[in-house]
Amino acid sequence: MTRVRIARAASDEVNNPTSQVVRFGADRPLALDSGGALAPFQIAYQTYGTLNAQKTNAVMICHALTGDQHVANTNPVTGKDGWWDVLIGPGLIIDTDRFFVICSNVIGGCLGSTGPASTNPATGKPYALGLPVITIRDMVRAQAMLVDHLGIEQLFSVVGGSMGGMQVLEWASSYPDRVFTALPIATGARHSSQNIAFHEVGRQAVMADPDWLGGRYIEAGKRPTKGLAVARMAAHITYLSEAALHRKFGRNLQDRDALTFGFDADFQIESYLRHQGATFVDRFDANSYLYMTRAMDYFDLAADHGGRLADAFAGTKTRFCVVSFTSDWLFPTAESRDIVHALNAAGASVSFVEIETDRGHDAFLLDEPELFSAIRGFLRSAARARGLEQ
């Protein structure tokens, strides 16, 4: 698809997505951590497979910062495969012949759930920064309302990486009886100072773009694409690892035999990063980027429980499988260990897998055999325990 068509498709998805949508009216507000409530609001979601009669085979997939609900189908905006279609589908690790898979766009997102690009019914204009700041707990609270709507009492599993992993932890903490198993991958129980720093750089890049217009760019028919591209470029570096960059790009030149002694993209890594920035801005709303990064910054599960992370999981019966990657420097293994220690202190059932890879944080989205085998083994044993034949 051309860039213009992608941008138009992205815009079309905001209020009237091609996904299924559940609309909650003024009588069913979403309570927000900021103190207020959001009403009306809507959640756009995709499902795969069939809910069994006992309603015990539902798996909730939580997406990451710039992800969406199109986890295992062609993306209506980009035309690309679903972002986790290596993992989810008929006969795959999360087998849609056996499980009923749900994935919803988070509140604050831009692919059909209520977010800053959505039309505020009170004004007829986009919310922009008029939308209250959304937290990870707000996102999960909305997902629980979706699960209620689907008539599901308990999810067999909640699975997600990065910001999706934060939602997994929040689900297990806020709704322990509704989560049979939880799979937080490449995540942390709180956003570190360095991670907040990188997010702040991204936000400042967006806000420095004169086309951001204090957030009201949609009304003005503009988009802060330059600033958002810079934000994406900076963030993208943190999703990889130095080793992976060295292996993939090194100091290789891009379509040239020698340095040009100029400021064009001489190096492949420059060209690659520029491409990452350019393609991202077509599919993603800049204000949503601000809201998503803020939600992650604010996440601090221990702080929500008197400063002791174990108390977030007191008495839990959920079975946990925590996964980290050796080369992930955005959410290093130490962050996962902190989660595991807290779960142990809470007496929870927990397994922990640290996967050796040089692919960095993004490893969770890739065809990573060790990750797949860990998820397969964990879910198979849990399915038996839940009385689901595997």
Add this chain to the structure above:
Amino acid sequence: MTRVRIARAASDEVNNPTSQVVRFGADRPLALDSGGALAPFQIAYQTYGTLNAQKTNAVMICHALTGDQHVANTNPVTGKDGWWDVLIGPGLIIDTDRFFVICSNVIGGCLGSTGPASTNPATGKPYALGLPVITIRDMVRAQAMLVDHLGIEQLFSVVGGSMGGMQVLEWASSYPDRVFTALPIATGARHSSQNIAFHEVGRQAVMADPDWLGGRYIEAGKRPTKGLAVARMAAHITYLSEAALHRKFGRNLQDRDALTFGFDADFQIESYLRHQGATFVDRFDANSYLYMTRAMDYFDLAADHGGRLADAFAGTKTRFCVVSFTSDWLFPTAESRDIVHALNAAGASVSFVEIETDRGHDAFLLDEPELFSAIRGFLRSAARARGLEQ
């Protein structure tokens, strides 16, 4: 000083610095790696201490990306202490009662040596991007002309960290007979893919600022301060370490008791980064930032010597002391080890110190006792060998 006064002082230093200046006319051009030559050009420099009669006690200090020649005196722009005044001065580690210390602004810089903000005598306007791209070797070639001008045959030592360390390596490689000892600190013999990536983000942030105006902002009376601030913020994260950020800031809030659920600087780390960005743009020229980052990207000492780093130092008699810091992720210890291995392969005299610290790359600029004791010990023994009483 107020921000406006700092910006004015910085602008005043460009063509007519308060430092000493050596001007090279059209008859003494600076040969450039890009193929051309720069003429006329000037070098602004500071000296400390007295050159001895034998001219054997000169120490050249090479500054880093955003450094300048004011290494051990009050900075005329910011009013702050010299950037290495903890190390250099009467009775200090690099004792100006014994050594003649020279520090020059690099070519391409913005504090008095010819750079993109300097007036191009051919046009009467600032060079802007009309200045050829400068390399580390070009900077060192200019420094050698300064050393000639001062009548010094051999430097007792060349010392520098980060981009300054690259110049140290280049000095030792290009002018082995003119460097008695070399102290490359927290540096590498080539810029890594990840480091190029961070630089490219910074450049894109500057160029995305509408006030950059294709580099011709000075003529237009503007400055791309927003873009340059974002570039500085992103870079600044790479100068620290996650551990240091966690220790200094953690998730502490800035002048408030609770999250504000907005996009102000709730966290201390956000406020700190914004301050770093804001103060930097007053004192530094945006185009110089492009040139400095490009010079580092282009640096690849092995590539300049047929791909084998040891060949860059073949037959050297220079004594080396290579220093790295455990928490430096911009120039990790592995980069220093590569230098040491190459020096060993070249049969050079080399000592190597890896210093345990959580302060990241910036440790080289800080009051780091182990660094000081390593430099003191190395220089003391070398001074004896050179016949300088210590």
